[in-house]
Amino acid sequence: MTRKAAEDYGYDYNIPLDEFFQFAISVDCVIYGYHEGKVKVMLIKRGADPYKGKWALPGDLVYPKEALDEAARRVLTELTGLEEIYMKQVHTFGAVDRHTLGRVVTLGYMALIEMYKHPLKADGWAEEVGWFEIHEIPDLAFDHNEIFSESLKFLKQSLESHSPVGFEMMPKKFTLLDYLELTEYVLNKRLDKANFRKKLLAQDFIEPLEEVQKNVKHRPAKLYKINKKKIELET
Amino acid sequence: MTRKAAEDYGYDYNIPLDEFFQFAISVDCVIYGYHEGKVKVMLIKRGADPYKGKWALPGDLVYPKEALDEAARRVLTELTGLEEIYMKQVHTFGAVDRHTLGRVVTLGYMALIEMYKHPLKADGWAEEVGWFEIHEIPDLAFDHNEIFSESLKFLKQSLESHSPVGFEMMPKKFTLLDYLELTEYVLNKRLDKANFRKKLLAQDFIEPLEEVQKNVKHRPAKLYKINKKKIELET
DNA sequence: CCAAAAGTGTTCATTCTACACCCATGG
DNA sequence: CCATGGGTGTAGAATGAACACTTTTGG
Structure with a gap:
């Protein structure tokens, strides 16, 4: 690319155009x-x-x-x-x-x-x-x-704004409290379990499954999944 | 930059390094x-x-x-x-x-x-x-x-989040309703005057002056200014 | 007085926060 | 029965939205 050609293209520099392509x-x-x-x-x-x-x-x-x-x-x-x-x-x-x-x-x-x-x-x-x-x-x-x-x-x-990105790090099926843990770790602060649940479940891209956790020695947690179609509609 | 030199730097490509500097x-x-x-x-x-x-x-x-x-x-x-x-x-x-x-x-x-x-x-x-x-x-x-x-x-x-950027387009001294007008224009929707005022005045980087508008044929509006120091503390 | 825009107060609905409580499972 | 985490309900505070109202100026 010569300087003349560059000028035809609308550029007018005191140094050759090639200098810019470095x-x-x-x-x-x-x-x-x-x-x-x-x-x-x-x-x-x-x-x-x-x-x-x-x-x-x-x-x-x-x-x-x-x-x-x-x-x-x-x-x-x-x-x-x-x-x-x-x-x-x-x-x-x-x-x-x-x-x-x-x-x-x-x-x-x-x-x-x-x-x-x-x-x-x-x-x-x-x-x-x-x-x-x-x-x-x-x-x-x-x-x-x-x-x-x-x-x-x-x-x-x-x-913080509960936009649906953190889920990309979670398995397809996850529990809400796993996600709470992830969020707490990143934000480096404790969050209220009950309020976190409510906030999340209010978002319509998160959907409950019929399935629950297995092999835990306490009440098994419900599993949820993300509905990607609903996410795309939002943006 | 030769390919050898590039390899010394930790790169190992099948095409010469120069090709990348275009x-x-x-x-x-x-x-x-x-x-x-x-x-x-x-x-x-x-x-x-x-x-x-x-x-x-x-x-x-x-x-x-x-x-x-x-x-x-x-x-x-x-x-x-x-x-x-x-x-x-x-x-x-x-x-x-x-x-x-x-x-x-x-x-x-x-x-x-x-x-x-x-x-x-x-x-x-x-x-x-x-x-x-x-x-x-x-x-x-x-x-x-x-x-x-x-x-x-x-x-x-x-x-929308009232973060202090729009002020950069306003004169040093401005009225709240001028800023409302600016915001409404960008967001392309009407906002409630009273609520907008309250929201703005709650931010501490906005400070009232003793001065008011001149040469208007209605009640003159109070002028405000931005305190940049307070903005930097927030970020 | 009136017109026009500035500025305030109040009500109601929604959302946030804190916290107490109940539930289901394994052992 | 207990321990452990899962899950729900509620009261009070804070915030947001809607709207009516008062104030100050010029003419």
């Missing part, structure tokens, strides 16, 4: 899962410099012919083996010196998975994969702590 | 202003192809050594002559074919200005600058209608 784009995913009362985030340990040995968010560069959401979905699927993951773009970070390889602008995504489902596997550039409780995230590579914080802020807001 | 980044700003009861958005008319003659959001390519917010602020300042503009990154768009010049990923920003302050000026690549009522936005160039919609969604949410 960026790389990456996606970094904050993958949340719920396991035994705790919400955790999947991190990978970097196997090479920069930040060798540091934990980082899983991510990758976006291919030149790849859509942004597509790239995020690729990372998620490769890492977890799951399709159909809830995923949302949260914020874009692009400090000039955030990456040592060159100018890399990264899109932070938040993803929620049913943790028990996914077969953990280390990737090519990761030595190790681990799950960390969201309240005990270590120092991460690059600006990943900031990306994590933004995503957590969003997750908290969603749970 | 993107350009741009920022597109949805600039809102309030004038005579109506909220409007600033658009520029494109002077060249593609989309010659179409209205578009003001924006620009990000320079290789420039931070993202910095680029957005540059666009805003160049266009309006104002410093200190409220500005917020909203969403990033990057469909593969969204731009004819090459792969350009764009960050949508929302900005709010005190409209009466700014001296309108057409830019190099714009034939014309115009303000359009937010409920009558024409077909825009690129994916700019989508960027606009995202920003409007955010603005509506902010106003």
